[in-house]
Amino acid sequence: MAAATLTRLSKPYSSSLSHFRRFISSSSSSSSAAISSETTNPPSSPFTFNNTTALSRKDPKDRNVQWVFLGCPGVGKGTYASRLSSLLGVPHIATGDLVREELASSGPLSHQLTEIVNQGKLVSDEIIISLLSKRLEAGETKGESGFILDGFPRTIRQAEILEGVTDIDLVVNLKLREDVLLEKCLGRRICSECGKNFNVASINVKGENGNPGMSMAPLLPPSHCMSKLVTRSDDTETVVTERLRIYNEKSQPVEEFYRSRGKILEFDLPGGIPASWPKLLEALNLDDYEEKQSAAA
Template sequence: MLQRAKVIAQVAQHAGIKPDILQEALKPTVTAIQRSVPSWVFLGPPGVGKGTYASRVADALGIAHISAGDLVRTVMKEQTELGRKVATVVNEGNLLPDSYVLQLLQKRLQEGARRGEEGVLLDGFPRTRAQAESLLTFSDVQLALNLSLREDVLIAKCLARRNCKECGKNFNVADIDLPASPTAPAIKMPPLMPPSGCMAYLERRSDDNFTTVKRRLEVYHSEAKPVEEVFRQAGVLKDFHITGGISETFPRLLAALQARGSITEEKQAA
């Protein structure tokens, strides 16, 4: 692994900020965590199900689920200068600058460290090479699981996402049933419908429209390969292809995770 000073210099260059500023910003996080909290990373494009699977894995294993999307949406609702800047970038379908994302994640990890979290599952972070390199300097990454799904299915699922503004839970009303072709396996993914009590409170995210979703996928794919390469070089990347719904995918996912990473070993030994 690269020396920390060299990594910080590379991160600063990619993020467009001065190395000494990034060094100072990282200092409290590194001091608090000291790489003692193991972490898993869920990679994958919008709509692949990172949040759905990450929340279930976290509940099953009793670890913290940190969603980059939730952190972003929370700060967007806070009428602060950073929140307004974040909202402008997100609503245009672009990825946030690394400096914004690092600020949000570092604050959350510091809060978790003070609460004594034993492990974290990162959902939707990192999304750029600079973020990935930075993460390896202050977190003990056990595994980066790279989730993938056909793009036409991704678009359909993104357009079908719904959130309950009453309870805060996420659902998906898409009913995917595609036969196998000579180049692709069959995909059957039933909808994740809300209970009747949530139906009157469902809403679609303002940025979940075809134009923005398509743009978001294009931006994601342009950034994904460098991120995958960082984790591949670190020896922690594993590809995971999704071809079914939760009932078919979740057991496979747990098996893949339990085959790698000290978080499950510690939980099973407890």
């Protein structure tokens, strides 16, 4: 099973940060080093990769995991990564959230990011890695170690950089049929007051042509948030369709990058959270772990 590829951190957290800083420094020293995520054939990474280190798997409570969640926009990476983050006690770092925080900050990147996001394009490697570097630095000062990355890497270039600075234990590739993905994305809402994410879409797809049916109940907010729900500016049918096209064209090679290294776990979501969460835990060999955590609580 793919989950057997889990390994313990073998590089210091601060060492990874120094490599990130080195990349940002070299990138900012010359405009030619600003590499777009839409580059089809990226140049080789400035780091030396070492994929030979593989320590024996240990129980999750005895180590800090370094996981990556892949999948099309709207598939549920944040939902499941956040749940696993709480279960395993490691930070969930979503690059999409980092971008939105920067947008809300009115910082120097805000205007540039607004144009990119509203057009459904991918943010450049330089910007994403800069935001991620700052997030890791902030976590380091708080004593964090390990992580569950959501939304990074999205390109081979990003995967090579990440591979060069740290050891990824496992890559969880979430899959969901595209018509359901589109409906999910159009149903997403955010509370303008508390910032939490909800979904008003009630999905009920009948099985046909050998494909099973699928049901997903809406994730509705509490009553005090209901009147404060807003739709993300990039959650329009045109933008979502473009984001899915870009993902399929540019980001799916990342799946093969990790598949060839034996680090990927393919997981087809069978439905909403009630149906998918127990099966995901089972695929990760964490179903017994959750029961032990619940019993100890």
